């Protein structure tokens with residue numbers, strides 16, 4: 045088929061010009077032969093031109109692609125989806141997201157990005173702080189938000205959080221629906237081929253350093269960061285169910301904080317697992333809190349050489365109780381930030397001692413926003 049657009053418009057133009065009947069008559073009478081000749085040239089020319097375009101565009105199939113063009117060539121495959129909304133089921137989404145190239149040499153310039161994945165109930169009260177953190181680093185990150193399905197976000201167009209909500213479902217703490225939500229975040233983020241590192245965060249998390257420090261930390265690390273430890277007490281091994289053997293023995297059972305950072309390779313690994321998933325779904329129900337055990341245990345068994353066995357997100361359990369401490373307005377002082385969060389650390393980074401061990405911290409109440417905004421430029425290096 046030839047494109048019709050040009051001919052049709054030309055016809056419409058002509059029809060408008062020759063509307064008065066007398067005018068039409070005189071044109072046909074005096075200029076008829078000349079018009080015929082011109083039309084002949086035009087059609088021949090258009091066909092000739094079209095054929096050349098056809099040859100250039102699709103040498104084999106010989107028909108023109110749609111006029112509103114989809115990107116052809118490699119762009120069709122490497123461009124991230126223009127909208128985060130879709131109607132895929134988890135099954136469809138996880139399958140699609142698990143595609144990985146076997147040719148490791150990218151045929152385009154790939155600037156690896158960090159995917160910041162926010163697992164929230166609804167709003168992000170600390171978003172003004174995050175906006176400052178992201179500012180000036182466009183192209184090096186992307187943001188994904190999973191919130192309760194009923195929540196309608198209303199970020200202004202110039203916000204980094206504008207339209208970054210992914211299709212979400214109810215996620216309950218300690219249940220498999222929480223791990224499903226984490227996998228949903230990973231899968232949506234994987235659809236952007238440039239995302240290389242995936243960080244899970246909550247609405248009460250803050251970044252403790254500027255973007256470039258955090259970016260380089262991921263970029264240079266030989267390992268992903270998943271908290272993994274062997275808690276021999278009732279809240280650790282005490283939650284193990286012997287029915288999980290022989291796939292998982294009690295010696296292999298691990299616990300860890302939910303707040304991880306994994307690279308692309310491990311993100312895909314997490315998505316493709318069905319073996320461990322089935323066991324945890326059946327045998328780890330409250331008081332076995334599956335989001336504290338599933339990923340840590342699985343990665344410990346299968347991928348222990350790829351993970352630093354610690355999380356990069358600081359949580360304060362020192363006050364005791366079932367929930368970690370929440371910091372509010374009155375807690376946020378320069379001294380608190382320096383002593384509690386920014387100094388006194390010692391960990392291994394690529395096999396060497398480092399004092400840079402936590403990059404994020406929680407839990408910060410909404411009331412902490414103003415003091416944090418004030419302290420951030422001097423203490424945290426952004427804002």
Ligand SMILES: *[C@@H]1O[C@H](CO)[C@@H](O)[C@H](O)[C@H]1NC(C)=O
Pocket residue numbers: 129130131
């Ligand atoms: C999802 O499906 C609904 C109903 O079929 C449709 O109205 C909506 O536009 C679809 N959304 C997307 C993002 O495709």
Ligand SMILES: *[C@@H]1O[C@H](CO)[C@@H](O)[C@H](O)[C@H]1NC(C)=O
Pocket residue numbers: 254255256257425
């Ligand atoms: C980030 O912080 C480090 C250390 O404080 C500083 O050297 C660097 O210039 C900062 N980067 C930016 C882009 O502000």
Ligand SMILES: *[C@@H]1O[C@H](CO)[C@@H](O)[C@H](O)[C@H]1NC(C)=O
Pocket residue numbers: 267348349351352353
């Ligand atoms: C994490 O723990 C595993 C198993 O104990 C170990 O093999 C691995 O080397 C540890 N990772 C790092 C980075 O030390």
